Amino acid sequence: xxxxxxxxxxxxxxxxQRVTLRCSxxxxxxxxxxxxxxxxxxxxxxxxYYNGEERAKGNILERFSxxxxxxxxxxxxxxxLELGDSALYFCASNRRGEGYTFGSGTRLTVV
Amino acid sequence: xxxxxxSPQSMFIQEGEDVSMNCTxxxxxxxxxxxxxxxxxxxxxxxxxxxxxxxxxxxxxxxxFGTTRKDSFLNISASIPxxxxxxxxxxxxxxxxxxxxxxxxGTTLTVKP
Numbered sequence: 001x002x003x004x005x006x007x008x009x010x011x012x013x014x015x016x017q018r019v020t021l022r023c024s025x026x027x028x029x030x031x032x033x034x035x036x037x038x039x040x041x042x043x044x045x046x047x048x049y050y051n052g053e054e055r056a057k058g059n060i061l062e063r064f065s066x067x068x069x070x071x072x073x074x075x076x077x078x079x080x081l082e083l084g085d086s087a088l089y090f091c092a093s094n095r096r097g098e099g100y101t102f103g104s105g106t107r108l109t110v111v
Numbered sequence: 112x113x114x115x116x117x118s119p120q121s122m123f124i125q126e127g128e129d130v131s132m133n134c135t136x137x138x139x140x141x142x143x144x145x146x147x148x149x150x151x152x153x154x155x156x157x158x159x160x161x162x163x164x165x166x167x168x169x170x171x172x173x174x175x176f177g178t179t180r181k182d183s184f185l186n187i188s189a190s191i192p193x194x195x196x197x198x199x200x201x202x203x204x205x206x207x208x209x210x211x212x213x214x215x216x217g218t219t220l221t222v223k224p
Contacts, residue, residue: 002153033211042216043154043199056211090153097161099144099201100212102153 003027006091006103014111018079021106023091025072029101031055031094032074034066037105038087049074081110117200117215125223130187132198132218140202143176143183144212148197157198158185190222 003026013019025032034046045058049068060066063081068074078085086109092100117134124130134143142161146154158169160176160183167174171188183200197219201212 002155004153035214043214045211045214048211088151092153097142099142099146099156099159099203100154102146102155104153105151107151 002101002103004091004093004101004103006089006106008106009104010107010109012109012111013081015081015083017081017110018077019081019108021076021078021089021091021108023074023076023093023103025074025091025093026101029093029095030072031096032068032072033092033094033100034060034074034076035090035092036087037090041087043090046076078108083110086110115200115202115213115215117218119218120216121219121221123221123223124190126190126192128190130190130194130220131184132200133182133184134200134202134215135182136202136213137181139180140204140213141180142203143174144201144203145172145174145183145185146199146201148199148217150196154197154199187220190220192222192224195220195222 005024007022030051032049035043046060047066048056066076088105090105092102094100145157148154158174163180165176173186175184197217199217200215203212
């Protein structure tokens with residue numbers, strides 16, 4: 001157990017639907033990062049939150065949004081889903097100057 | 112934006128062989144990190160490097176922070192089947208409250224028994 005908890009582990013949904021992925025960071029970590037990994041692809045940075053505020057944005061589609069709550073857990077909302085959104089979605093957290101601790105990911109399948 | 116070039120893209124080696132992979136950047140990083148990802152799992156941090164020229168080992172793994180601060184290297188000695196996976200390098204700038212990492216595209220390692 002890395003200390004970063006992601007739920008659900010698997011998600012299957014239809015095109016056009018909306019889903020919410022949840023992440024609880026490691027205790028004491030203020031930063032949360034979301035990454036997308038498609039099949040045989042690298043890690044694509046989506047968005048970073050630090051202590052409740054958006055801090056950095058990557059190639060995140062307008063159909064996707066995220067937030068970090070006062071208890072520091074974060075949610076990634078994916079709407080109007082398309083087949084191409086099928087991927088592994090990872091959450092990671094860290095403390096300033098340290099490497100990331102990743103969760104085990106949510107595997108999203110859009111059918 | 113910052114980009115990392117990680118090579119090789121994939122490696123097929125025999126058990127017992129040594130492995131070398133590297134990462135280069137067009138810009139300077141303050142921290143270099145190496146991760147390993149097993150199939151279906153999240154990446155796990157292997158080694159973190161914080162100073163130019165630093166050489167750090169973790170068991171059979173050795174990584175170096177390049178003196179120009181634009182590159183890093185990872186070596187695995189005497190590979191074993193459980194070394195199979197994807198290895199990612201990442202660079203990080205130590206800005207306040209930031210710490211976002213830029214990742215390479217990964218090196219997929221296959222070890223034949």
